[in-house]
Amino acid sequence: MSNEIILEAQHLRKAFGGLVAVDDVSVRIKQYNMHAIIGPNGAGKTTLFNLLSGTMPPTDGKVFYKGEDITHLAPQRRAHLGIGRSFQITNIFANLTVLENIRLSAQAMGKDNFRLLKLADDFPSYVEKAAAVIEEVGLSGREYVLARNLAHGEKRKLELGIMLASDPELLLFDEPTAGMSSEQVPELIEIIKHVVKDNQRTAILVEHRMDMVMSISDVITVMSQGKLLAEGTPQEIAGNPLVQKAYLGDLYGELVCTKPENLLLVDNIQTYIGQFHILQGVTVEVPKNEITVLLGRNGAGKTTTLKSILGLTPPSQGKIIFKDMEIHGKRAFNIVNLGIGYVPEHRAIFRKLSVMENLKMAERKRGDLDKHADFIFELFPDLERLYKLPGNHLSGGQQQMLAVARALVPDNDLLLIDEPSEGLAPILIQQMMEAIRKLSQTTTVLLVEQNFIMASQLAKNFYIIDDGKTVTNGKMSELIHNEELIHEYLGASVRTVKQGDKA
């Protein structure tokens, strides 16, 4: 292996208003290496990826490719230098065939861009190139299928093919397995491995599935809170206490017990988003005055379940019963007004509105905020201090607190909380946990949480959702001892638990 450095980032920094997503990050990518960048949700991985690929300009810092400063080079110019990238979202021409998609990419890199009158088939070199690429990514036999008719996994392969057709030396992958079902992942990993290792290419892989990264990377960089936390071989990373802490946090707590009575019943709902059949039978019962948690991989359908309950993505079939009323088919604002508070993923606070206005927005009756202000500020003292500031001046953690506080403004019987620990520092996770525990004394909570430790400390009941279906459910106290179940359905969290035990 060569030791030559192909890509170097120096002191990269990216701030969005008050939120510093990437803070003074320097990375060196060696040639012919598979270099993974990992970190918990919200660590700034995707932002770093965008800075490296040129989709966003950095606030500060420089990027060098083979010693050349490319900081302000547009993505398409970088592509001509030999940097290819793939996205979290699939980017293909849906109405072209597989072959056309790949050939187009090969043509774009060639010098015949403007010979518009000549048929593409008249450039045999491109056709040959495309055929070779199709072979390489495992799409042989699917050349003449329209891209939109491909399965999701095949689309990811096609995307990889499009990237390869431009002859890149450096491949950038942003969560290549995002949204893939568990059976498809190993195949894609094999192909990526083959493409990079056997063909002397270099790759940067941004991923939050730790298990995937461990097996194929040469070097792993761990990010947390926008900063570089550690770098090393997979073995070194696995044993690094700092990394364990970032993924786990320091969490302690005891379980709360009360008598069960169902406040919410979700009965076998089916939900489509566009043409995608996201939920294919989710059943959840939420007992009164208890915390119930939905577990599962990214893209399993947890967030969609919450949105279906609220009527934001109305289910096409199934029943949802809240306080003995059928609420499916009603409009979201009506459902919410029955007494449901919602803390969405990615916070979704109103950035241009002040903290006070954000809280006022949630009022259902005049005076709701005054009534609950004391309780809210007791849970989150920060917010009282920031009362007049606009939302985009808050840090990520403060925004998350505001999102939770907003759900506490009106009188609610049920809170739906989506990933409250997302992108929070361990110390804040601790505070958030305390807050949720406190508010759960008066309110029922349905929680979605990736942080397994947090979920296990808080929740009484759990449901596991995989590929849009409820797989199993039970008491949290039973789940923490059932390693097989955790292994099978919670993917990345597996290591989390084991390392947590060791630590």
Added chain:
Amino acid sequence: MNHEKRKQFITIVIFVAILAILIAVVWRTSGTTTFVRTALSGLTLGSLFFMVSAGLTLIFGLMHVLNFAHGSMFMLGAYIGWQFYTNPTFVFGIAPLIIAFATGLQFLTVIKPRLTQLNLSESLQNLLPRLAWVLVIILVVLAILNFDILGLANTAMVAVTTVTESNPLAELSPQEPLARFWLRPFLLLLGGFLAAVAVSKPGNKKEYVAAEHTTRNWLLIGGLIVATILLTVFREAWSEAILLMNGNLRFVLALFVATGFGLLCGMFIEVLLIRPLYTRSFFIVLMTLGISFVIKETIQFLWTPLAYKMVRPPLFAAPGKAETVADWLLNSNATLDIFGVTFPTYRLFIILLGFLMFIFITLLMTKTRLGMVIRAGVQDPEMVEALGINVRSMFTFVFALGIAMAALGGIGAAPFIPVQPLMGDQYQMQGFITVVIGGMGSYVGAFIGALTLGLARAFGDYYALKWSLSTAVAEASTVIIMVIVLLVKPSGLFGKKE
């Protein structure tokens, strides 16, 4: 921390600095008198541009709808206001019909909770709304059968050309006798009620919504019924009473009537025509274009394509020049002396109207809960809905508000520019340019953009005349400003970055 704000501030400072330098240069080269006159003309134009673009930018900012019917709404406001001011027979002739239908529709709020709870078989659930719609169509056709709408429209057509001014106290022409007329509003009330039945989907329990404010709803319906009866029975008396009223007061009423008509129109259009298309934005563009054609053709059918001149209200009509504002208010002069410049008082009123509208929007957006909800909705309508706020009705309100502002602009402009079916098109074009310059969705941007464009037009005209250039120079100046702004700041002066 405050990076974005600072950047925005710098843009404005630079923009104002360039403007100030230009103004200084123009002032030096043209002399005070010319400068003041041209600047005031520019502000008048700018005010009109703002009244059109304010609605455009609000509607685009919240719903991402490019409303190509906005100019037509401006024109419609002018026609309704002009008719009301010159001879309200037409307005009072059709008002009972419109109010009657709206009253019928208003029953929706009280019958929906009851109808949806009925136990009906599935086939009946399908059949009932369809049957209701057929009946609605029959009733509406029966109600307007033989209705002499052209005769009504002609009542105020005393002035047939742009040049002659009509006598505001036109003759009242004989009307259809009440004994026959009362059937029309009655049938329309019934039609509106049946439409409400059809819309409420009887028997569909999923649609059930807990009844709220029931007494308030009944009170509203009661009030509307009384209004319908009063309008029907006394329609001639109303017209007469309005005509005998002080002209200034009548003009103020005309402003309100046009605005209210705009509100109603906006609601109808949003609910019936735009709402089903939110997921297909391209069709919305076609829909609004279509609406604008329909409105223009209807107006041509009623009042021919000719241009009319609306008489200025008495406050701006007396001959002679006032020396001071107090002098003007006392003697109602047509012109006023401002820094040695003789300037028409009505144009000052247009400037005032534009500034008042800007203050109104600013207060609405920053001080009220509704404004807060709109600002939040611009960023994330889904989250607003998830907080328990009815986003659909907020959309309807904002759309109606935008249309109402255009209609108010129309009647405001009517005594100043010829009233004709295409009068809105030019202002719509300038409105779009204004919105692009100011930044899509920003009402402050629209205000500054509109004033800039107005001034550019006025000074463009002045220099075109002075250097004997084509007047096209003035028209091109607005587009040139747009190009420059877009090159420097692609999202407009106050626009958000994509």
